[in-house]
Amino acid sequence: MNREEIKQLLPHREPMLLVDEMSLDSEGVAHGKYHVRGDEFFLQGHFPGHPTVPGVIMCEIMAQCGAMLVKDYLVGRTPFYSGINKARFKSSVYPGDTIEVTARIVNKRGMIFFIEAKAEVRGKVCTLANVSFALVDNEKLTAREEAAK
Numbered sequence: 001m002n003r004e005e006i007k008q009l010l011p012h013r014e015p016m017l018l019v020d021e022m023s024l025d026s027e028g029v030a031h032g033k034y035h036v037r038g039d040e041f042f043l044q045g046h047f048p049g050h051p052t053v054p055g056v057i058m059c060e061i062m063a064q065c066g067a068m069l070v071k072d073y074l075v076g077r078t079p080f081y082s083g084i085n086k087a088r089f090k091s092s093v094y095p096g097d098t099i100e101v102t103a104r105i106v107n108k109r110g111m112i113f114f115i116e117a118k119a120e121v122r123g124k125v126c127t128l129a130n131v132s133f134a135l136v137d138n139e140k141l142t143a144r145e146e147a148a149k
Contacts, residue, residue: 001068009071010064011078015041018061022068030103032065038095053093058119058127059084066103066115066131073111077135082112087129097121111135 001022010017021033036043036053043051067079093099100120107114112134119127 009074019064030065030069032101034061034099036095036097051095055089059129062101062117062119063131065101066117069105070113073135076138079133079135082134083132085130089127090125093121093126
């Protein structure tokens with residue numbers, strides 16, 4: 001899938017859409033890529049003269065790739081983080097790097113999914129984490145917005 005196809009499933013939009021390419025293999029593993037251009041908002045102050053992708057953004061990239069594993073459940077629902085566990089940051093990621101993510105579902109409880117993910121650059125592990133997210137019906141989000149008015 002390319003970026004436009006991904007937008008058909010994920011509700012994220014620029015500047016928070018952090019997956020450029022995605023594929024799912026026959027074993028239920030997601031493979032995603034994000035190309036760090038260098039002009040991203042999160043690099044502007046992290047760090048001046050030495051732009052480095054923040055760890056929390058690496059986790060977001062892995063979570064977005066993981067959400068693609070449940071693409072059939074995404075219709076009419078929005079994924080919200082419910083946890084980040086065992087996050088490890090092994091090496092830094094810089095402008096010009098291509099982040100390659102592999103993710104797989106390790107557990108599911110109702111509409112809460114638990115994902116094991118790994119991010120690499122040029123075959124070297126950068127970030128490892130277990131992320132979880134809950135899928136919330138869009139009708140509930142709309143009702144919340146209406147109640148807030």
